[in-house]
Amino acid sequence: MPPEVLLENMKCPLGCPPEDETILVGRDRLHNLPGEFTVVKCRTCGLMRTNPRPTPRTIGYYYPDDYGPYHGTRVDHTKLSDGPLPPWKRLLKRVFQFNTQCLPPLPPGRMLEVGCASGAFLHRMACQGWEVEGIEPSEDAANSARLLGYPVYMGSIEGAPEPDYLYDLVVGWMVLEHLHNPLLALKKLRRWVKPGGWLAISVPNAAALEFRMFKDAWYALQVPTHLYHYTPRTLEMLLAKTGWRREKVFDQRILTNLVVSLGYCLQDKMPRSRLASYLVNFPNIGVAGNLMLYPFAYVLSLFGQAGRMTVWARRME
Ligand SMILES: [Zn+2]
Structure with a gap:
Protein backbone atom coordinates (compact mmCIF):
# COMPACT_ATOMS: atom_id res chain seq x y z
CA MET A 1 0.00 0.00 0.00
CA PRO A 2 1.37 3.46 -0.83
CA PRO A 3 2.50 5.24 2.37
CA GLU A 4 0.17 8.22 1.79
CA VAL A 5 -2.90 5.97 1.84
CA LEU A 6 -4.39 5.10 5.24
CA LEU A 7 -6.90 2.31 5.53
CA GLU A 8 -9.89 2.02 7.82
CA ASN A 9 -12.13 -0.88 8.76
CA MET A 10 -15.83 -0.28 8.49
CA LYS A 11 -18.67 -2.44 9.75
CA CYS A 12 -21.80 -3.02 7.67
CA PRO A 13 -23.58 0.36 7.68
CA LEU A 14 -26.93 -1.35 8.18
CA GLY A 15 -25.88 -2.24 11.74
CA CYS A 16 -25.54 -5.99 11.21
CA PRO A 17 -23.37 -8.29 13.37
CA PRO A 18 -19.71 -8.08 12.19
CA GLU A 19 -19.65 -11.26 10.12
CA ASP A 20 -18.49 -10.96 6.53
CA GLU A 21 -17.68 -13.30 3.71
CA THR A 22 -14.71 -12.48 1.46
CA ILE A 23 -15.83 -12.17 -2.16
CA LEU A 24 -12.64 -11.19 -3.99
CA VAL A 25 -9.42 -9.22 -3.91
CA GLY A 26 -9.05 -6.53 -6.56
CA ARG A 27 -6.78 -3.67 -7.55
CA ASP A 28 -7.07 -0.29 -9.23
CA ARG A 29 -7.33 -1.02 -12.94
CA LEU A 30 -8.38 2.47 -14.00
CA HIS A 31 -4.96 4.01 -13.29
CA ASN A 32 -2.94 0.96 -12.21
CA LEU A 33 -2.11 2.57 -8.87
CA PRO A 34 -0.66 0.24 -6.22
CA GLY A 35 -2.64 -1.51 -3.48
CA GLU A 36 -4.88 -4.54 -3.11
CA PHE A 37 -8.44 -4.28 -1.89
CA THR A 38 -10.80 -6.90 -0.54
CA VAL A 39 -14.52 -6.88 -1.25
CA MET A 48 -21.05 -5.80 -0.32
CA ARG A 49 -18.34 -3.30 0.52
CA THR A 50 -14.65 -2.65 -0.01
CA ASN A 51 -13.06 -3.33 3.38
CA PRO A 52 -10.63 -2.16 4.64
CA ARG A 53 -10.83 0.98 2.53
CA PRO A 54 -8.84 4.21 2.14
CA THR A 55 -9.91 6.88 4.64
CA PRO A 56 -11.87 9.91 3.36
CA ARG A 57 -8.72 12.05 3.79
CA THR A 58 -6.42 9.78 1.81
CA ILE A 59 -8.65 8.30 -0.90
CA GLY A 60 -7.78 11.27 -3.15
CA TYR A 61 -4.67 9.29 -4.09
CA TYR A 62 -6.94 7.09 -6.22
CA TYR A 63 -8.60 10.07 -7.93
CA PRO A 64 -5.70 11.48 -9.97
CA ASP A 65 -6.26 14.58 -12.08
CA ASP A 66 -6.97 12.52 -15.18
CA TYR A 67 -9.81 10.63 -13.43
CA GLY A 68 -12.19 10.05 -16.35
CA PRO A 69 -15.55 11.22 -15.00
CA TYR A 70 -14.21 14.72 -14.29
CA HIS A 71 -13.56 15.25 -17.96
CA GLY A 72 -16.33 13.20 -19.53
CA THR A 73 -18.91 15.75 -18.44
CA ARG A 74 -17.03 18.90 -19.36
CA VAL A 75 -19.14 21.35 -21.32
CA ASP A 76 -17.42 23.27 -24.07
CA HIS A 77 -17.99 26.91 -23.13
CA THR A 78 -17.45 28.06 -26.68
CA LYS A 79 -20.39 25.95 -27.85
CA LEU A 80 -22.90 26.94 -25.19
CA SER A 81 -24.59 29.50 -27.39
CA ASP A 82 -24.91 27.20 -30.41
CA GLY A 83 -28.37 26.59 -31.75
CA PRO A 84 -30.35 23.40 -31.10
CA LEU A 85 -28.95 20.04 -32.25
CA PRO A 86 -30.06 18.56 -35.58
CA PRO A 87 -32.97 16.12 -35.09
CA TRP A 88 -30.91 12.94 -35.67
CA LYS A 89 -28.36 13.94 -33.05
CA ARG A 90 -31.11 14.83 -30.62
CA LEU A 91 -32.70 11.41 -31.15
CA LEU A 92 -29.39 9.60 -30.53
CA LYS A 93 -28.81 11.62 -27.39
CA ARG A 94 -32.27 10.78 -26.12
CA VAL A 95 -31.74 7.07 -26.79
CA PHE A 96 -28.54 7.05 -24.74
CA GLN A 97 -29.79 9.26 -21.99
CA PHE A 98 -32.87 7.08 -21.67
CA ASN A 99 -32.46 5.13 -18.46
CA THR A 100 -28.85 6.13 -17.89
CA GLN A 101 -29.97 9.54 -16.71
CA CYS A 102 -33.73 9.16 -16.95
CA LEU A 103 -35.89 11.19 -14.63
CA PRO A 104 -39.34 10.94 -13.13
CA PRO A 105 -41.88 12.97 -15.12
CA LEU A 106 -41.72 16.26 -13.21
CA PRO A 107 -42.29 19.87 -14.22
CA PRO A 108 -39.18 22.06 -13.87
CA GLY A 109 -38.38 22.97 -10.28
CA ARG A 110 -35.32 22.96 -8.04
CA MET A 111 -32.72 20.27 -8.56
CA LEU A 112 -29.53 19.29 -6.76
CA GLU A 113 -26.95 17.09 -8.44
CA VAL A 114 -24.57 15.27 -6.09
CA GLY A 115 -21.26 14.67 -7.87
CA CYS A 116 -22.02 17.11 -10.69
CA ALA A 117 -18.46 16.82 -12.10
CA SER A 118 -17.94 19.55 -14.69
CA GLY A 119 -21.60 20.43 -14.91
CA ALA A 120 -22.90 18.88 -18.15
CA PHE A 121 -26.06 17.53 -16.54
CA LEU A 122 -26.65 20.73 -14.56
CA HIS A 123 -26.47 22.57 -17.85
CA ARG A 124 -28.85 20.21 -19.59
CA MET A 125 -31.43 20.60 -16.83
CA ALA A 126 -31.01 24.38 -16.64
CA CYS A 127 -31.73 24.54 -20.37
CA GLN A 128 -35.01 22.76 -19.62
CA GLY A 129 -36.02 25.40 -17.11
CA TRP A 130 -34.73 23.85 -13.88
CA GLU A 131 -33.09 25.86 -11.15
CA VAL A 132 -29.95 23.80 -10.54
CA GLU A 133 -27.24 23.41 -7.90
CA GLY A 134 -24.38 20.96 -7.55
CA ILE A 135 -22.03 19.34 -5.06
CA GLU A 136 -18.63 18.21 -6.31
CA PRO A 137 -15.51 17.12 -4.40
CA SER A 138 -13.03 17.77 -7.23
CA GLU A 139 -11.88 21.39 -7.21
CA ASP A 140 -11.12 21.40 -10.92
CA ALA A 141 -14.44 19.92 -11.92
CA ALA A 142 -16.37 22.14 -9.48
CA ASN A 143 -14.71 25.22 -10.96
CA SER A 144 -15.64 24.15 -14.49
CA ALA A 145 -19.26 23.82 -13.41
CA ARG A 146 -19.14 27.22 -11.69
CA LEU A 147 -17.78 28.77 -14.88
CA LEU A 148 -21.05 27.74 -16.50
CA GLY A 149 -22.77 29.93 -13.93
CA TYR A 150 -24.17 27.31 -11.58
CA PRO A 151 -23.79 27.33 -7.79
CA VAL A 152 -21.61 24.38 -6.81
CA TYR A 153 -20.49 23.44 -3.30
CA MET A 154 -16.94 22.14 -3.48
CA GLY A 155 -16.64 19.19 -1.10
CA SER A 156 -18.38 15.96 -0.12
CA ILE A 157 -22.11 15.52 0.35
CA GLU A 158 -21.36 14.26 3.85
CA GLY A 159 -19.81 17.66 4.68
CA ALA A 160 -22.13 19.92 2.66
CA PRO A 161 -24.11 22.59 4.57
CA GLU A 162 -27.92 22.60 4.77
CA PRO A 163 -29.51 24.30 1.74
CA ASP A 164 -31.62 27.46 2.07
CA TYR A 165 -34.56 25.93 0.20
CA LEU A 166 -35.78 22.39 -0.31
CA TYR A 167 -35.42 20.61 -3.65
CA ASP A 168 -38.00 18.90 -5.86
CA LEU A 169 -35.43 16.46 -7.16
CA VAL A 170 -32.00 15.21 -6.17
CA VAL A 171 -29.88 13.24 -8.63
CA GLY A 172 -26.58 11.38 -8.36
CA TRP A 173 -25.20 9.58 -11.41
CA MET A 174 -22.69 6.87 -10.49
CA VAL A 175 -21.98 8.53 -7.15
CA LEU A 176 -23.45 6.51 -4.29
CA GLU A 177 -20.90 3.70 -4.69
CA HIS A 178 -18.11 6.27 -4.08
CA LEU A 179 -19.44 7.60 -0.77
CA HIS A 180 -17.83 6.72 2.54
CA ASN A 181 -21.09 7.24 4.37
CA PRO A 182 -24.01 6.54 2.02
CA LEU A 183 -26.40 6.24 4.97
CA LEU A 184 -25.64 9.75 6.17
CA ALA A 185 -25.79 11.10 2.61
CA LEU A 186 -29.17 9.54 1.84
CA LYS A 187 -30.61 10.73 5.17
CA LYS A 188 -29.38 14.22 4.44
CA LEU A 189 -30.85 14.20 0.94
CA ARG A 190 -34.14 12.90 2.33
CA ARG A 191 -34.21 15.96 4.59
CA TRP A 192 -33.37 18.28 1.72
CA VAL A 193 -36.27 17.40 -0.59
CA LYS A 194 -39.81 18.73 -0.34
CA PRO A 195 -42.57 16.37 0.85
CA GLY A 196 -43.08 13.91 -2.01
CA GLY A 197 -39.69 14.90 -3.48
CA TRP A 198 -37.75 12.56 -5.73
CA LEU A 199 -34.34 10.94 -5.84
CA ALA A 200 -32.87 9.58 -9.10
CA ILE A 201 -29.55 7.75 -8.91
CA SER A 202 -27.52 5.28 -10.89
CA VAL A 203 -25.03 2.70 -9.62
CA PRO A 204 -23.33 -0.43 -10.94
CA ASN A 205 -25.49 -3.51 -10.46
CA ALA A 206 -23.47 -6.18 -8.66
CA ALA A 207 -26.37 -8.63 -9.00
CA ALA A 208 -25.63 -8.93 -12.72
CA LEU A 209 -24.08 -12.13 -13.97
CA GLU A 210 -21.10 -10.18 -15.34
CA PHE A 211 -19.92 -9.48 -11.77
CA ARG A 212 -19.82 -13.20 -11.00
CA MET A 213 -18.22 -13.93 -14.38
CA PHE A 214 -15.45 -11.34 -14.34
CA LYS A 215 -14.95 -10.97 -10.56
CA ASP A 216 -11.91 -8.74 -9.97
CA ALA A 217 -11.76 -7.95 -13.71
CA TRP A 218 -15.30 -6.50 -13.68
CA TYR A 219 -15.04 -2.97 -15.04
CA ALA A 220 -17.64 -1.59 -12.63
CA LEU A 221 -15.83 -2.99 -9.58
CA GLN A 222 -13.40 -0.05 -9.58
CA VAL A 223 -11.79 -0.63 -6.20
CA PRO A 224 -10.84 1.25 -4.17
CA THR A 225 -12.92 4.23 -5.37
CA HIS A 226 -16.08 2.11 -5.30
CA LEU A 227 -16.64 1.53 -1.60
CA TYR A 228 -20.00 -0.24 -1.86
CA HIS A 229 -21.20 -2.71 -4.47
CA TYR A 230 -24.99 -2.59 -4.59
CA THR A 231 -27.62 -4.96 -5.88
CA PRO A 232 -31.26 -3.90 -6.42
CA ARG A 233 -32.10 -5.61 -3.11
CA THR A 234 -29.33 -4.13 -0.94
CA LEU A 235 -29.89 -0.67 -2.43
CA GLU A 236 -33.59 -0.89 -1.64
CA MET A 237 -32.73 -1.78 1.98
CA LEU A 238 -30.42 1.20 2.24
CA LEU A 239 -33.06 3.50 0.75
CA ALA A 240 -35.77 2.22 3.10
CA LYS A 241 -33.47 2.67 6.09
CA THR A 242 -32.87 6.31 5.14
CA GLY A 243 -36.48 7.30 4.51
CA TRP A 244 -36.81 6.67 0.77
CA ARG A 245 -39.35 4.43 -0.93
CA ARG A 246 -37.94 2.81 -4.03
CA GLU A 247 -40.29 3.47 -6.93
CA LYS A 248 -38.58 2.01 -9.97
CA VAL A 249 -35.42 0.25 -11.15
CA PHE A 250 -34.25 0.48 -14.77
CA ASP A 251 -31.56 -1.69 -16.22
CA GLN A 252 -29.39 0.52 -18.38
CA ARG A 253 -28.90 -0.24 -22.04
CA ILE A 254 -25.18 0.08 -22.24
CA LEU A 255 -22.48 -2.56 -22.72
CA THR A 256 -19.43 -0.63 -21.49
CA ASN A 257 -18.99 -2.91 -18.45
CA LEU A 258 -19.02 -6.04 -20.55
CA VAL A 259 -16.65 -4.76 -23.25
CA VAL A 260 -14.05 -3.32 -20.84
CA SER A 261 -14.24 -6.38 -18.58
CA LEU A 262 -13.44 -8.59 -21.58
CA GLY A 263 -10.53 -6.26 -22.30
CA TYR A 264 -9.22 -6.61 -18.71
CA CYS A 265 -9.38 -10.43 -18.92
CA LEU A 266 -7.54 -10.41 -22.21
CA GLN A 267 -4.97 -7.94 -20.84
CA ASP A 268 -4.32 -10.25 -17.86
CA LYS A 269 -3.42 -13.05 -20.26
CA MET A 270 -1.76 -10.97 -23.02
CA PRO A 271 -0.59 -7.63 -21.61
CA ARG A 272 0.51 -6.32 -25.03
CA SER A 273 -2.59 -7.31 -26.97
CA ARG A 274 -3.84 -4.46 -29.16
CA LEU A 275 -7.35 -5.84 -29.06
CA ALA A 276 -7.22 -5.75 -25.25
CA SER A 277 -6.18 -2.13 -25.18
CA TYR A 278 -8.89 -1.29 -27.73
CA LEU A 279 -11.53 -2.94 -25.54
CA VAL A 280 -10.21 -1.32 -22.35
CA ASN A 281 -10.46 2.10 -24.02
CA PHE A 282 -14.03 1.44 -25.11
CA PRO A 283 -15.58 4.13 -22.86
CA ASN A 284 -13.88 6.74 -25.08
CA ILE A 285 -15.50 5.42 -28.24
CA GLY A 286 -18.62 7.42 -27.60
CA VAL A 287 -21.84 7.32 -29.52
CA ALA A 288 -20.72 5.21 -32.51
CA GLY A 289 -19.56 2.21 -30.47
CA ASN A 290 -22.54 2.37 -28.18
CA LEU A 291 -24.92 2.64 -31.12
CA MET A 292 -23.48 -0.51 -32.68
CA LEU A 293 -23.95 -2.45 -29.46
CA TYR A 294 -27.28 -0.93 -28.48
CA PRO A 295 -29.42 -3.90 -29.65
CA PHE A 296 -27.34 -6.31 -27.52
CA ALA A 297 -27.48 -3.95 -24.57
CA TYR A 298 -31.25 -3.74 -24.98
CA VAL A 299 -31.63 -7.52 -24.80
CA LEU A 300 -29.34 -7.80 -21.75
CA SER A 301 -31.24 -5.04 -19.99
CA LEU A 302 -34.47 -7.00 -20.40
CA PHE A 303 -32.94 -9.66 -18.17
CA GLY A 304 -31.48 -7.20 -15.67
CA GLN A 305 -27.99 -8.08 -16.89
CA ALA A 306 -26.55 -4.83 -18.21
CA GLY A 307 -24.53 -4.26 -15.03
CA ARG A 308 -25.76 -0.74 -14.31
CA MET A 309 -29.05 0.44 -12.92
CA THR A 310 -30.94 3.68 -12.53
CA VAL A 311 -33.24 3.89 -9.53
CA TRP A 312 -36.01 6.29 -8.65
CA ALA A 313 -37.08 6.76 -5.04
CA ARG A 314 -39.50 9.06 -3.30
CA ARG A 315 -39.37 10.65 0.13
CA MET A 316 -41.32 8.55 2.64
CA GLU A 317 -43.51 10.54 5.03
ZN1 LIG B 1 -25.33 -6.00 6.78
Whole structure:
Protein backbone atom coordinates (compact mmCIF):
# COMPACT_ATOMS: atom_id res chain seq x y z
CA MET A 1 0.00 0.00 0.00
CA PRO A 2 1.37 3.46 -0.83
CA PRO A 3 2.50 5.24 2.37
CA GLU A 4 0.17 8.22 1.79
CA VAL A 5 -2.90 5.97 1.84
CA LEU A 6 -4.39 5.10 5.24
CA LEU A 7 -6.90 2.31 5.53
CA GLU A 8 -9.89 2.02 7.82
CA ASN A 9 -12.13 -0.88 8.76
CA MET A 10 -15.83 -0.28 8.49
CA LYS A 11 -18.67 -2.44 9.75
CA CYS A 12 -21.80 -3.02 7.67
CA PRO A 13 -23.58 0.36 7.68
CA LEU A 14 -26.93 -1.35 8.18
CA GLY A 15 -25.88 -2.24 11.74
CA CYS A 16 -25.54 -5.99 11.21
CA PRO A 17 -23.37 -8.29 13.37
CA PRO A 18 -19.71 -8.08 12.19
CA GLU A 19 -19.65 -11.26 10.12
CA ASP A 20 -18.49 -10.96 6.53
CA GLU A 21 -17.68 -13.30 3.71
CA THR A 22 -14.71 -12.48 1.46
CA ILE A 23 -15.83 -12.17 -2.16
CA LEU A 24 -12.64 -11.19 -3.99
CA VAL A 25 -9.42 -9.22 -3.91
CA GLY A 26 -9.05 -6.53 -6.56
CA ARG A 27 -6.78 -3.67 -7.55
CA ASP A 28 -7.07 -0.29 -9.23
CA ARG A 29 -7.33 -1.02 -12.94
CA LEU A 30 -8.38 2.47 -14.00
CA HIS A 31 -4.96 4.01 -13.29
CA ASN A 32 -2.94 0.96 -12.21
CA LEU A 33 -2.11 2.57 -8.87
CA PRO A 34 -0.66 0.24 -6.22
CA GLY A 35 -2.64 -1.51 -3.48
CA GLU A 36 -4.88 -4.54 -3.11
CA PHE A 37 -8.44 -4.28 -1.89
CA THR A 38 -10.80 -6.90 -0.54
CA VAL A 39 -14.52 -6.88 -1.25
CA VAL A 40 -16.59 -8.47 1.51
CA LYS A 41 -20.26 -9.35 1.80
CA CYS A 42 -22.23 -8.92 5.01
CA ARG A 43 -23.50 -12.36 5.99
CA THR A 44 -26.67 -10.89 7.48
CA CYS A 45 -27.94 -8.43 4.85
CA GLY A 46 -25.83 -9.24 1.78
CA LEU A 47 -24.52 -5.68 1.26
CA MET A 48 -21.05 -5.80 -0.32
CA ARG A 49 -18.34 -3.30 0.52
CA THR A 50 -14.65 -2.65 -0.01
CA ASN A 51 -13.06 -3.33 3.38
CA PRO A 52 -10.63 -2.16 4.64
CA ARG A 53 -10.83 0.98 2.53
CA PRO A 54 -8.84 4.21 2.14
CA THR A 55 -9.91 6.88 4.64
CA PRO A 56 -11.87 9.91 3.36
CA ARG A 57 -8.72 12.05 3.79
CA THR A 58 -6.42 9.78 1.81
CA ILE A 59 -8.65 8.30 -0.90
CA GLY A 60 -7.78 11.27 -3.15
CA TYR A 61 -4.67 9.29 -4.09
CA TYR A 62 -6.94 7.09 -6.22
CA TYR A 63 -8.60 10.07 -7.93
CA PRO A 64 -5.70 11.48 -9.97
CA ASP A 65 -6.26 14.58 -12.08
CA ASP A 66 -6.97 12.52 -15.18
CA TYR A 67 -9.81 10.63 -13.43
CA GLY A 68 -12.19 10.05 -16.35
CA PRO A 69 -15.55 11.22 -15.00
CA TYR A 70 -14.21 14.72 -14.29
CA HIS A 71 -13.56 15.25 -17.96
CA GLY A 72 -16.33 13.20 -19.53
CA THR A 73 -18.91 15.75 -18.44
CA ARG A 74 -17.03 18.90 -19.36
CA VAL A 75 -19.14 21.35 -21.32
CA ASP A 76 -17.42 23.27 -24.07
CA HIS A 77 -17.99 26.91 -23.13
CA THR A 78 -17.45 28.06 -26.68
CA LYS A 79 -20.39 25.95 -27.85
CA LEU A 80 -22.90 26.94 -25.19
CA SER A 81 -24.59 29.50 -27.39
CA ASP A 82 -24.91 27.20 -30.41
CA GLY A 83 -28.37 26.59 -31.75
CA PRO A 84 -30.35 23.40 -31.10
CA LEU A 85 -28.95 20.04 -32.25
CA PRO A 86 -30.06 18.56 -35.58
CA PRO A 87 -32.97 16.12 -35.09
CA TRP A 88 -30.91 12.94 -35.67
CA LYS A 89 -28.36 13.94 -33.05
CA ARG A 90 -31.11 14.83 -30.62
CA LEU A 91 -32.70 11.41 -31.15
CA LEU A 92 -29.39 9.60 -30.53
CA LYS A 93 -28.81 11.62 -27.39
CA ARG A 94 -32.27 10.78 -26.12
CA VAL A 95 -31.74 7.07 -26.79
CA PHE A 96 -28.54 7.05 -24.74
CA GLN A 97 -29.79 9.26 -21.99
CA PHE A 98 -32.87 7.08 -21.67
CA ASN A 99 -32.46 5.13 -18.46
CA THR A 100 -28.85 6.13 -17.89
CA GLN A 101 -29.97 9.54 -16.71
CA CYS A 102 -33.73 9.16 -16.95
CA LEU A 103 -35.89 11.19 -14.63
CA PRO A 104 -39.34 10.94 -13.13
CA PRO A 105 -41.88 12.97 -15.12
CA LEU A 106 -41.72 16.26 -13.21
CA PRO A 107 -42.29 19.87 -14.22
CA PRO A 108 -39.18 22.06 -13.87
CA GLY A 109 -38.38 22.97 -10.28
CA ARG A 110 -35.32 22.96 -8.04
CA MET A 111 -32.72 20.27 -8.56
CA LEU A 112 -29.53 19.29 -6.76
CA GLU A 113 -26.95 17.09 -8.44
CA VAL A 114 -24.57 15.27 -6.09
CA GLY A 115 -21.26 14.67 -7.87
CA CYS A 116 -22.02 17.11 -10.69
CA ALA A 117 -18.46 16.82 -12.10
CA SER A 118 -17.94 19.55 -14.69
CA GLY A 119 -21.60 20.43 -14.91
CA ALA A 120 -22.90 18.88 -18.15
CA PHE A 121 -26.06 17.53 -16.54
CA LEU A 122 -26.65 20.73 -14.56
CA HIS A 123 -26.47 22.57 -17.85
CA ARG A 124 -28.85 20.21 -19.59
CA MET A 125 -31.43 20.60 -16.83
CA ALA A 126 -31.01 24.38 -16.64
CA CYS A 127 -31.73 24.54 -20.37
CA GLN A 128 -35.01 22.76 -19.62
CA GLY A 129 -36.02 25.40 -17.11
CA TRP A 130 -34.73 23.85 -13.88
CA GLU A 131 -33.09 25.86 -11.15
CA VAL A 132 -29.95 23.80 -10.54
CA GLU A 133 -27.24 23.41 -7.90
CA GLY A 134 -24.38 20.96 -7.55
CA ILE A 135 -22.03 19.34 -5.06
CA GLU A 136 -18.63 18.21 -6.31
CA PRO A 137 -15.51 17.12 -4.40
CA SER A 138 -13.03 17.77 -7.23
CA GLU A 139 -11.88 21.39 -7.21
CA ASP A 140 -11.12 21.40 -10.92
CA ALA A 141 -14.44 19.92 -11.92
CA ALA A 142 -16.37 22.14 -9.48
CA ASN A 143 -14.71 25.22 -10.96
CA SER A 144 -15.64 24.15 -14.49
CA ALA A 145 -19.26 23.82 -13.41
CA ARG A 146 -19.14 27.22 -11.69
CA LEU A 147 -17.78 28.77 -14.88
CA LEU A 148 -21.05 27.74 -16.50
CA GLY A 149 -22.77 29.93 -13.93
CA TYR A 150 -24.17 27.31 -11.58
CA PRO A 151 -23.79 27.33 -7.79
CA VAL A 152 -21.61 24.38 -6.81
CA TYR A 153 -20.49 23.44 -3.30
CA MET A 154 -16.94 22.14 -3.48
CA GLY A 155 -16.64 19.19 -1.10
CA SER A 156 -18.38 15.96 -0.12
CA ILE A 157 -22.11 15.52 0.35
CA GLU A 158 -21.36 14.26 3.85
CA GLY A 159 -19.81 17.66 4.68
CA ALA A 160 -22.13 19.92 2.66
CA PRO A 161 -24.11 22.59 4.57
CA GLU A 162 -27.92 22.60 4.77
CA PRO A 163 -29.51 24.30 1.74
CA ASP A 164 -31.62 27.46 2.07
CA TYR A 165 -34.56 25.93 0.20
CA LEU A 166 -35.78 22.39 -0.31
CA TYR A 167 -35.42 20.61 -3.65
CA ASP A 168 -38.00 18.90 -5.86
CA LEU A 169 -35.43 16.46 -7.16
CA VAL A 170 -32.00 15.21 -6.17
CA VAL A 171 -29.88 13.24 -8.63
CA GLY A 172 -26.58 11.38 -8.36
CA TRP A 173 -25.20 9.58 -11.41
CA MET A 174 -22.69 6.87 -10.49
CA VAL A 175 -21.98 8.53 -7.15
CA LEU A 176 -23.45 6.51 -4.29
CA GLU A 177 -20.90 3.70 -4.69
CA HIS A 178 -18.11 6.27 -4.08
CA LEU A 179 -19.44 7.60 -0.77
CA HIS A 180 -17.83 6.72 2.54
CA ASN A 181 -21.09 7.24 4.37
CA PRO A 182 -24.01 6.54 2.02
CA LEU A 183 -26.40 6.24 4.97
CA LEU A 184 -25.64 9.75 6.17
CA ALA A 185 -25.79 11.10 2.61
CA LEU A 186 -29.17 9.54 1.84
CA LYS A 187 -30.61 10.73 5.17
CA LYS A 188 -29.38 14.22 4.44
CA LEU A 189 -30.85 14.20 0.94
CA ARG A 190 -34.14 12.90 2.33
CA ARG A 191 -34.21 15.96 4.59
CA TRP A 192 -33.37 18.28 1.72
CA VAL A 193 -36.27 17.40 -0.59
CA LYS A 194 -39.81 18.73 -0.34
CA PRO A 195 -42.57 16.37 0.85
CA GLY A 196 -43.08 13.91 -2.01
CA GLY A 197 -39.69 14.90 -3.48
CA TRP A 198 -37.75 12.56 -5.73
CA LEU A 199 -34.34 10.94 -5.84
CA ALA A 200 -32.87 9.58 -9.10
CA ILE A 201 -29.55 7.75 -8.91
CA SER A 202 -27.52 5.28 -10.89
CA VAL A 203 -25.03 2.70 -9.62
CA PRO A 204 -23.33 -0.43 -10.94
CA ASN A 205 -25.49 -3.51 -10.46
CA ALA A 206 -23.47 -6.18 -8.66
CA ALA A 207 -26.37 -8.63 -9.00
CA ALA A 208 -25.63 -8.93 -12.72
CA LEU A 209 -24.08 -12.13 -13.97
CA GLU A 210 -21.10 -10.18 -15.34
CA PHE A 211 -19.92 -9.48 -11.77
CA ARG A 212 -19.82 -13.20 -11.00
CA MET A 213 -18.22 -13.93 -14.38
CA PHE A 214 -15.45 -11.34 -14.34
CA LYS A 215 -14.95 -10.97 -10.56
CA ASP A 216 -11.91 -8.74 -9.97
CA ALA A 217 -11.76 -7.95 -13.71
CA TRP A 218 -15.30 -6.50 -13.68
CA TYR A 219 -15.04 -2.97 -15.04
CA ALA A 220 -17.64 -1.59 -12.63
CA LEU A 221 -15.83 -2.99 -9.58
CA GLN A 222 -13.40 -0.05 -9.58
CA VAL A 223 -11.79 -0.63 -6.20
CA PRO A 224 -10.84 1.25 -4.17
CA THR A 225 -12.92 4.23 -5.37
CA HIS A 226 -16.08 2.11 -5.30
CA LEU A 227 -16.64 1.53 -1.60
CA TYR A 228 -20.00 -0.24 -1.86
CA HIS A 229 -21.20 -2.71 -4.47
CA TYR A 230 -24.99 -2.59 -4.59
CA THR A 231 -27.62 -4.96 -5.88
CA PRO A 232 -31.26 -3.90 -6.42
CA ARG A 233 -32.10 -5.61 -3.11
CA THR A 234 -29.33 -4.13 -0.94
CA LEU A 235 -29.89 -0.67 -2.43
CA GLU A 236 -33.59 -0.89 -1.64
CA MET A 237 -32.73 -1.78 1.98
CA LEU A 238 -30.42 1.20 2.24
CA LEU A 239 -33.06 3.50 0.75
CA ALA A 240 -35.77 2.22 3.10
CA LYS A 241 -33.47 2.67 6.09
CA THR A 242 -32.87 6.31 5.14
CA GLY A 243 -36.48 7.30 4.51
CA TRP A 244 -36.81 6.67 0.77
CA ARG A 245 -39.35 4.43 -0.93
CA ARG A 246 -37.94 2.81 -4.03
CA GLU A 247 -40.29 3.47 -6.93
CA LYS A 248 -38.58 2.01 -9.97
CA VAL A 249 -35.42 0.25 -11.15
CA PHE A 250 -34.25 0.48 -14.77
CA ASP A 251 -31.56 -1.69 -16.22
CA GLN A 252 -29.39 0.52 -18.38
CA ARG A 253 -28.90 -0.24 -22.04
CA ILE A 254 -25.18 0.08 -22.24
CA LEU A 255 -22.48 -2.56 -22.72
CA THR A 256 -19.43 -0.63 -21.49
CA ASN A 257 -18.99 -2.91 -18.45
CA LEU A 258 -19.02 -6.04 -20.55
CA VAL A 259 -16.65 -4.76 -23.25
CA VAL A 260 -14.05 -3.32 -20.84
CA SER A 261 -14.24 -6.38 -18.58
CA LEU A 262 -13.44 -8.59 -21.58
CA GLY A 263 -10.53 -6.26 -22.30
CA TYR A 264 -9.22 -6.61 -18.71
CA CYS A 265 -9.38 -10.43 -18.92
CA LEU A 266 -7.54 -10.41 -22.21
CA GLN A 267 -4.97 -7.94 -20.84
CA ASP A 268 -4.32 -10.25 -17.86
CA LYS A 269 -3.42 -13.05 -20.26
CA MET A 270 -1.76 -10.97 -23.02
CA PRO A 271 -0.59 -7.63 -21.61
CA ARG A 272 0.51 -6.32 -25.03
CA SER A 273 -2.59 -7.31 -26.97
CA ARG A 274 -3.84 -4.46 -29.16
CA LEU A 275 -7.35 -5.84 -29.06
CA ALA A 276 -7.22 -5.75 -25.25
CA SER A 277 -6.18 -2.13 -25.18
CA TYR A 278 -8.89 -1.29 -27.73
CA LEU A 279 -11.53 -2.94 -25.54
CA VAL A 280 -10.21 -1.32 -22.35
CA ASN A 281 -10.46 2.10 -24.02
CA PHE A 282 -14.03 1.44 -25.11
CA PRO A 283 -15.58 4.13 -22.86
CA ASN A 284 -13.88 6.74 -25.08
CA ILE A 285 -15.50 5.42 -28.24
CA GLY A 286 -18.62 7.42 -27.60
CA VAL A 287 -21.84 7.32 -29.52
CA ALA A 288 -20.72 5.21 -32.51
CA GLY A 289 -19.56 2.21 -30.47
CA ASN A 290 -22.54 2.37 -28.18
CA LEU A 291 -24.92 2.64 -31.12
CA MET A 292 -23.48 -0.51 -32.68
CA LEU A 293 -23.95 -2.45 -29.46
CA TYR A 294 -27.28 -0.93 -28.48
CA PRO A 295 -29.42 -3.90 -29.65
CA PHE A 296 -27.34 -6.31 -27.52
CA ALA A 297 -27.48 -3.95 -24.57
CA TYR A 298 -31.25 -3.74 -24.98
CA VAL A 299 -31.63 -7.52 -24.80
CA LEU A 300 -29.34 -7.80 -21.75
CA SER A 301 -31.24 -5.04 -19.99
CA LEU A 302 -34.47 -7.00 -20.40
CA PHE A 303 -32.94 -9.66 -18.17
CA GLY A 304 -31.48 -7.20 -15.67
CA GLN A 305 -27.99 -8.08 -16.89
CA ALA A 306 -26.55 -4.83 -18.21
CA GLY A 307 -24.53 -4.26 -15.03
CA ARG A 308 -25.76 -0.74 -14.31
CA MET A 309 -29.05 0.44 -12.92
CA THR A 310 -30.94 3.68 -12.53
CA VAL A 311 -33.24 3.89 -9.53
CA TRP A 312 -36.01 6.29 -8.65
CA ALA A 313 -37.08 6.76 -5.04
CA ARG A 314 -39.50 9.06 -3.30
CA ARG A 315 -39.37 10.65 0.13
CA MET A 316 -41.32 8.55 2.64
CA GLU A 317 -43.51 10.54 5.03
ZN1 LIG B 1 -25.33 -6.00 6.78
